[in-house]
Amino acid sequence: MILITGATGNFGSxxxxxxxxxxxxxxxxxxxxxxxxxxxxxxxxxxxxxxxDYADVVSMRKAFAGVDRLLLISSxxxxxxxxxxxxxxxxxxxxxxxxxxHIAYTSFVRKPGHEDSAIADFENSHVESEKFLKDSGIKYTxxxxxxxxxxxxxxxxxxxxxxxxILFPAAAGKASWVLREELAEAAINVLTTExxxxxxxxxxxxxxxxFEEIAQYITEALGKDIHYTSPxxxxxxxxxxxxxxxxxxxxxxxxxxxxxxxxxxDVEDTTLESLLGRKPTTVKQFIDQIYGSVRSDENH
Numbered sequence: 597m598i599l600i601t602g603a604t605g606n607f608g609s610x611x612x613x614x615x616x617x618x619x620x621x622x623x624x625x626x627x628x629x630x631x632x633x634x635x636x637x638x639x640x641x642x643x644x645x646x647x648x649d650y651a652d653v654v655s656m657r658k659a660f661a662g663v664d665r666l667l668l669i670s671s672x673x674x675x676x677x678x679x680x681x682x683x684x685x686x687x688x689x690x691x692x693x694x695x696x697x698h699i700a701y702t703s704f705v706r707k708p709g710h711e712d713s714a715i716a717d718f719e720n721s722h723v724e725s726e727k728f729l730k731d732s733g734i735k736y737t738x739x740x741x742x743x744x745x746x747x748x749x750x751x752x753x754x755x756x757x758x759x760x761x762i763l764f765p766a767a768a769g770k771a772s773w774v775l776r777e778e779l780a781e782a783a784i785n786v787l788t789t790e791x792x793x794x795x796x797x798x799x800x801x802x803x804x805x806x807f808e809e810i811a812q813y814i815t816e817a818l819g820k821d822i823h824y825t826s827p828x829x830x831x832x833x834x835x836x837x838x839x840x841x842x843x844x845x846x847x848x849x850x851x852x853x854x855x856x857x858x859x860x861x862d863v864e865d866t867t868l869e870s871l872l873g874r875k876p877t878t879v880k881q882f883i884d885q886i887y888g889s890v891r892s893d894e895n896h
Contacts, residue, residue, distance in 0.1 A: 597662055598787055599646070599696075601687065602669035603627030604635060607702065610780035611667055612643065618788060628659050648690075650683035656690035665787050666691055668701045670722070674844075677717040684725035688732050698735040698793065700786050701725065702779075705742045705772070705800055705863050714854035726796075735793040737786050742774040742800035742868075743852075743861045745882045748810060751852065756814060757887065762824040765832045765853035766807050771861035772800035774868065775877045782871040798865040805879040806856075813880045817887035829854065 598615060602608040608627070615625050622642030629635040635645045648659035650671050660666065668691075671683035684701070691699055703722040710719040722740075729736045752762045782799055786792045811824035827835065829850055836846045855861065868876050 597624055597626055597644075598665045598667070599626040599628060599660060599663040600667045600669070601628040601648075601650075602672070603629050603638060603643075603645075604633045605669065605672065607669050607776060607780050608667075610777050611669075611784055612638065612641075614781045614784040615788070616641065618784065620788070626659075626663060628656070650686055653686045653690045653693075656687055657693045660691050660694035660696055663691075663694065663696050665698045666696045666700070667783055667787055668699050670702045670704075670725070677721045681721045681724050684721075685728050688725075688729050688734070692732050692734055696734060698737070698787070699729060700737040700739060700783055700792075701729055702783065703738050703740045705740050705798060705861055707860055707863060709858075710860060713858050713860045714851050715860060718851075737792045737794075738796040739779070739783055739786070740796060740798050741779050742772045742798075742863065744776045744779075745773040745877070745879060746776055747852070748773060748879070748882070749886065751807075751849065752810065752814065756822060757818055757820070760820060760822055762807060762811050762814075762822060763827060763832065763835065764807055764824070765826055765829050765850065766856035767826045768806055768808070769857040769859050769862065770804035770806040771856050772804045772863050772865070773879050773882075774799065774801050775882060778868065778872060778876050782868055785871050797867045797871070798863060799868045799871070800861075800863045800865045801876050801878070802864060802866055802869060803878070804862045804864055810879065810883065813883040814887050817884050826853075826857070 600608050600611050626644040626646055627638050628646055628648045630649050631647055638645050646659035648655040668687050671680040673679045703726055706719055726738050751764050756762060779799055807824045811822045814822045833846055
């Protein structure tokens with residue numbers, strides 16, 4: 597029995613689909629969902645839906661009963677970072693009490709110097725969670741995932757095709773962007789094959805890409821010039837405030853933009869390629885898919 601946490605989320609739902617694609621019987625797949633989440637589509641597929649909450653160890657211990665392998669998808673709690681760390685510790689504690697044999701945990705790519713970077717709190721949450729998992733005595737695989745390619749769309753803005761401009765404080769920094777779909781597939785490959793126990797994997801792309809290149813790729817896909825400008829952080833904040841962007845999002849954009857500028861996600865690695873058995877989707881392929889369709893819509 598394999599259980600996927602966060603089963604109705606973006607990553608969890610893709611992971612479940614990959615289990616089904618591999619031919620695993622639905623009755624051998626369990627899905628952890630919170631009370632009130634719409635899990636009917638999962639039930640319709642014959643998946644064993646179990647209620648549990650990262651904030652409640654007892655609920656998770658019940659939900660993890662009879663589970664051999666667990667995909668622990670990191671918490672997306674929007675509160676303080678400490679909440680997320682506590683959530684992960686709760687889930688690992690519950691898994692140990694329920695005699696789960698193996699946990700694959702979705703962590704985040706990490707580089708030396710992360711303690712002083714813009715994403716220090718975010719990274720430290722994963723560091724603490726990884727340490728707790730290693731100390732738990734449960735067999736583990738730590739998946740240090742790269743930043744999602746889908747985040748590029750938020751960073752360049754939904755009106756990039758109209759404005760022809762990308763405004764983001766990432767300077768000349770690069771990141772090793774990966775498709776969430778492929779990270780979910782790799783996680784399932786780890787959980788359904790042998791030889792991954794007590795290992796830590798860097799799941800990033802074969803090449804890192806900066807926003808100058810991203811602007812060029814969008815230019816080619818749209819057939820229209822797109823220019824990238826990296827303002828300083830204070831100017832960037834002021835522009836977003838003037839545009840009425842909520843503070844929470846401004847903080848998030850500044851954090852990630854600065855972290856890209858610092859090179860915190862510039863890690864090229866071929867582990868993802870070996871787990872997938874093929875080259876991961878490149879940023880250019882991703883951009884072509886997204887913006888090439890915009891162009892063809894305009895031409896119809």
